[in-house]
Amino acid sequence: MNKTFAELGLDEHILQGVEALGFTTPTPVQEQAIPLVLAGRDVIASAQTGTGKTAAFALPILQLIEPYSRAAREEQARLAAQDKPAGEKDAPSSPAPDAKPGSPAAEGPQPDGPDVLADAADDGSASTSAGVDAQGNIQGLHRTRRRHHKKAAAGAGKAEATSASAKDASASKPKAGAKPGSRAKSKPGAKRAAAASDTKPGAPKRRRSRRRGRKSDVDLAPNPNAHPFGPFALVVTPTRELAQQIEDVVSVVCQKTGQTAVVVMGGTKLDRQIRRLEDGCDLLVATPGRLLDLMEHGHLSLRDVKVFVLDEADRMLDMGFWPSVRRIVAALPRERQTLLFSATIPPSIKGTVDAMLKDPATVEIARVGQTADTVEEHLCPVTQGQKLQLLEALLRRYDPERVLVFCRTKTRVDEVAQMLRRAGFKSDFMHSGRNQRERDRALERFRAAEVQVLVATDVMSRGIDVSGIDAVVNFDVPMDPEDYVHRIGRTGRAGHSGLAFTFVAPDEISPLREIEYFTHKLVPTWDLEGFDYDSTRIVPNPGRSTNKPTRSLFNGSRARGRGISGGRYGRHY
Incomplete structure (x- = not known):
């Protein structure tokens, strides 16, 4: 007889999330894995696809990190109450009642230092204004530029164009001693100066186009006024689609528990993910690449992680993802709980698994390589x-x-x-x-x-x-x-x-x-009725074996005998 979710040790808030998800009876992998995770054991779980492995690790880890989530929110509220809200400025004082209009007293408080207005530049470029303090340091560097001079008159522009054309005409004359047909070498920047002289006076200057869609380092810098916390649980998964699917499950449960789950992955806007992390995160679902990017730029720390989950562990621990996973594991605390979930746990990753986990409990609903009976x-x-x-x-x-x-x-x-x-x-x-x-x-x-x-x-x-x-x-x-x-x-x-x-x-x-x-089983051969197959196709032998033969380089195959021509390479003396 199957147990209920309440009998597995889940608390009231988690059970409300289970009901919201529409789950009624736990699957075999959930029934075996949830009590082990709640007990604090490292777990290796392998089960067939479609058996509810996501809920098997998501439900218990949300319950495990709940005390840390509550304490972090209390600390965040205390720090926010002490700090002055970011961007708040002193209210401007009202002008004196007897001040005359246009006087400094009527205009309100003045800056600490006077505005230094630059004169019109010789080349006709726009000037800027900036305030200075008592020590002479320039302030307000990020203010919008203001123009304090008028553009040159049309007559002056024509005169400059005439002088520039005269210079070009004199420069175009061949020098004495120059060979006929030879070209005079132009000085660097002469072409640009000539192009500038051809422009009409008063025409708007061309501005360089800026590349859109890229955030500057200033925009992506950590917010000094934020008080982030967590994450207390980290789930790493190989694909973006799988990360979104895990979010669909944990977000429903988090609505009942009051916790926050954040998903970070490639292909989405980075600034939004950073802002969500700055608000605080209890459970983080991530793909390896984006997770490492956030760690390298100082937007994320894994020092508070209590539970670490590798979903699709067979793919995450193979040669493709292993370098990234190794860097992530190195940033985690040594004292943590590690969970590995996948449909297949091949023997090839056994050495890596033994190095990551401490006395793990094994949940094996299906043997390695077993496909679904349905x-x-x-x-x-x-x-x-x-x-x-x-x-x-x-x-x-x-x-x-x-x-x-x-x-x-x-x-x-x-x-x-x-x-x-x-x-x-x-x-x-x-x-x-x-x-x-x-x-x-x-x-x-x-x-x-x-x-x-x-x-x-x-x-x-x-x-x-x-x-x-x-x-x-x-x-x-x-x-x-x-x-x-x-x-x-x-x-x-x-x-x-x-x-x-x-x-x-x-x-x-x-x-x-x-x-x-x-x-360890044969895939039965099947032909589509009425389809005209090519005669060059190869139909596998229906009596083929499912046991992989083991052959030695020097002994050859025993089935072929030990004669001079037997074995894979013949007999070696």
């Missing part, structure tokens, strides 16, 4: 040249409402999406080459069933929860076997059934075999 897998042998035709025929045959197509590269995604549009399918695409607004719009259109097919790279394979995906198509076989498990896990979620089709070309047999070795 997904029906199909292997479609086809040549590379027929993949587009097979995809079109497959979509027309089944006519699903939502289909997710995975490709290996961004160029491949663009090609497939363009072909589907030409064929009349409502499709969109997602990859790292698109900005965050375009990626969000494509995902929302897919969720709302405004597009039938979404073509994407593996940016969509990790943790993205879109209900109602009827089928997943692996247009290219993934090179990483773990990506295969995450890809097909986008369908068949929350107990619903789904279909997974994998197109395998002759040059993709090797990665297919690695997937079958990893999952």
Whole structure:
């Protein structure tokens, strides 16, 4: 009999958030992981996709950091009461009742020092004014410039233009002794001076255009009047979409607990994220790149982190993300609680996991490489040249409402999406080459069933929860076997059934075999009825093994004997 969320040790405010999320019964990973996290243990949790791993770590850590959140808010309120509000100025004194209009007394208080007005410059440029204090230091450098002289008269401008043209005429005459046809060397800046002399008097000067969209260092500088606190819990995730999905869960619970969750990720405005951090943060959800940027510029400190979570830990600890994760871990306190959650925890990262965690508890709902039972897998042998035709025929045959197509590269995604549009399918695409607004719009259109097919790279394979995906198509076989498990896990979620089709070309047999070795099961071969397959395709042997053979360089394969011609390289003496 399954337990209820109240029996797992969650307090009243968290239970109100659970009710707001619509959860009724905890999943197996939630039932096992939540009590361990509340007990302060380091946890390694692996479960199939779509089993509620986000809530398994989000609910207990919000309860764990609640005392720190309450104390930090009390301290922030005390400091704010002591400080004078930023930007507040003394109220101007009213003029004397008997002061005459226009007198200094009627105009109110004057600056500390007199205004120093610069005379008109010789070159006709605008002058500036600035106040000085008693020591002679210039004040008000950031004030708007004011012009205190009139532009030169038109007659003076004509005279200057005449003199400049006369100088140009004298300069254009060849010097004595110069060779015929030779050109006189012009002095540096002569062309610019000539261009300036050609301009009409009184014409507005051309101003250099400024690049928009880039904030200056002054705008992004830390606010000295802010009293930030936290974060007390940090969740690091590989993709922006997954970070937004975690925010959707924790923001609902935070409304009931009175805590604050902040998401920082690339592709969004940096200044808004900085201002939110300056207001205080209890739970921080971040992607590695943006997190390191904020740390390097002094906008964020991790010294108060009590709980550290690595979501999709297998991807975060591989060679691609590991350098960034190592820098983040180095900035964390030594005394902390560390949680690793993923659908797969491969043995290859065991050494890194042992160095990060202290006596971890293991929650293993599914063995390594196990796929969801609700997904029906199909292997479609086809040549590379027929993949587009097979995809079109497959979509027309089944006519699903939502289909997710995975490709290996961004160029491949663009090609497939363009072909589907030409064929009349409502499709969109997602990859790292698109900005965050375009990626969000494509995902929302897919969720709302405004597009039938979404073509994407593996940016969509990790943790993205879109209900109602009827089928997943692996247009290219993934090179990483773990990506295969995450890809097909986008369908068949929350107990619903789904279909997974994998197109395998002759040059993709090797990665297919690695997937079958990893999952320890064969993907059954399937052909689309009525489709004219090319005779050059390779159909895998139905009796192939799922155990990866182990071969030694010098011993060779024992199955081939030990003769002079046996083994992989023959017999070595």
